[in-house]
Amino acid sequence: VIPGWFSEISPMWPGEAHSLKVEKILYQGKSDYQDVMVFQSSTYGKVLVLDGVIQLTERDECAYQEMITHLPLCSIPNPKKVLVIGGGDGGVLREVSRHSSVEKIDICEIDKMVVDVSKQFFPDVAVGYDDPRVTLHVGDGVAFLKAVPEGAYDAVIVDSSDPIGPAQELFEKPFFESVAKALRPGGVVCTQAESIWLHMHIIEDIVANCHQVFKGSVNYAWTTVPTYPSGVIGFMLCSTEGPEVDFKHPVNPIDTQDNSGRPLRFYNSEIHTAAFCLPSFARKVIDSK
Numbered sequence: 001v002i003p004g005w006f007s008e009i010s011p012m013w014p015g016e017a018h019s020l021k022v023e024k025i026l027y028q029g030k031s032d033y034q035d036v037m038v039f040q041s042s043t044y045g046k047v048l049v050l051d052g053v054i055q056l057t058e059r060d061e062c063a064y065q066e067m068i069t070h071l072p073l074c075s076i077p078n079p080k081k082v083l084v085i086g087g088g089d090g091g092v093l094r095e096v097s098r099h100s101s102v103e104k105i106d107i108c109e110i111d112k113m114v115v116d117v118s119k120q121f122f123p124d125v126a127v128g129y130d131d132p133r134v135t136l137h138v139g140d141g142v143a144f145l146k147a148v149p150e151g152a153y154d155a156v157i158v159d160s161s162d163p164i165g166p167a168q169e170l171f172e173k174p175f176f177e178s179v180a181k182a183l184r185p186g187g188v189v190c191t192q193a194e195s196i197w198l199h200m201h202i203i204e205d206i207v208a209n210c211h212q213v214f215k216g217s218v219n220y221a222w223t224t225v226p227t228y229p230s231g232v233i234g235f236m237l238c239s240t241e242g243p244e245v246d247f248k249h250p251v252n253p254i255d256t257q258d259n260s261g262r263p264l265r266f267y268n269s270e271i272h273t274a275a276f277c278l279p280s281f282a283r284k285v286i287d288s289k
């Protein structure tokens with residue numbers, strides 16, 4: 001351990017560890033589910049860490065929040081009812097609320113401490129909670145989805161941490177089946193789907209499960225997030241049987257300015273399409289399923 005530095009050491013990425021220089025530790029706590037820490041970094045703003053894993057930094061959170069939200073919502077003409085599983089920081093809510101067609105946003109986050117810490121230390125991320133369309137449910141997303149009426153949502157966004165820890169069940173087939181049931185015909189789901197450099201086997205299993213569960217289209221997209229392991233993170237984009245969804249060509253473009261004048265810092269229609277272009281080693285696995 002180097003004094004003054006945080007290193008992200010985990011068995012999920014053996015032999016490597018991204019490090020950030022620490023100016024000051026701002027919060028350390030233990031919730032019913034995980035260790036929660038916030039620190040001021042020297043060059044990435046404030047950083048949220050859960051069980052020793054970086055979840056977001058002020059400097060690059062826009063890439064992840066904007067892509068995980070607008071890849072699905074810009075792929076259907078008129079999203080009205082959206083469910084967010086996880087995402088307790090509120091960043092996805094901030095992005096969903098840019099879509100004027102949206103009437104209702106439900107969020108189910110298991111750990112209240114994540115919500116409270118985000119509101120206290122990441123106000124520009126937790127601003128998403130201020131939208132009157134938002135309803136927060138504190139609880140397990142697996143249970144929440146079992147109680148949801150069939151076809152209740154146009155879109156589900158699964159903003160989970162990694163499969164080791166509280167989010168483990170969000171990467172398994174029964175959960176995908178409950179998401180499919182909660183979506184209307186031609187509805188879309190976007191899930192956090194790890195790194196093609198580090199987790200090709202996990203991704204292979206997720207893609208196979210998604211092809212069994214989602215009878216519309218199944219796609220993998222990816223983007224750059226410097227402070228996530230290997231500097232990239234991916235997304236599963238799937239649709240249920242029904243009206244065709246072509247994820248690669250956005251039908252519902254989002255303008256760069258939203259009502260609060262907070263411009264999109266990362267997402268645009270070109271990077272939307274480009275996100276589905278995969279290196280050959282990944283395409284071989286993902287497109288062969």
Ligand SMILES: NCCCCCc1nc2ccccc2[nH]1
Pocket residue numbers: 048053054055056086087088089114159160161162192228229233
């Ligand atoms: N190792 C990559 C981790 C990706 C984490 C994405 C993420 N960041 C979050 C912050 C708060 C709540 C849920 C979250 N999910």
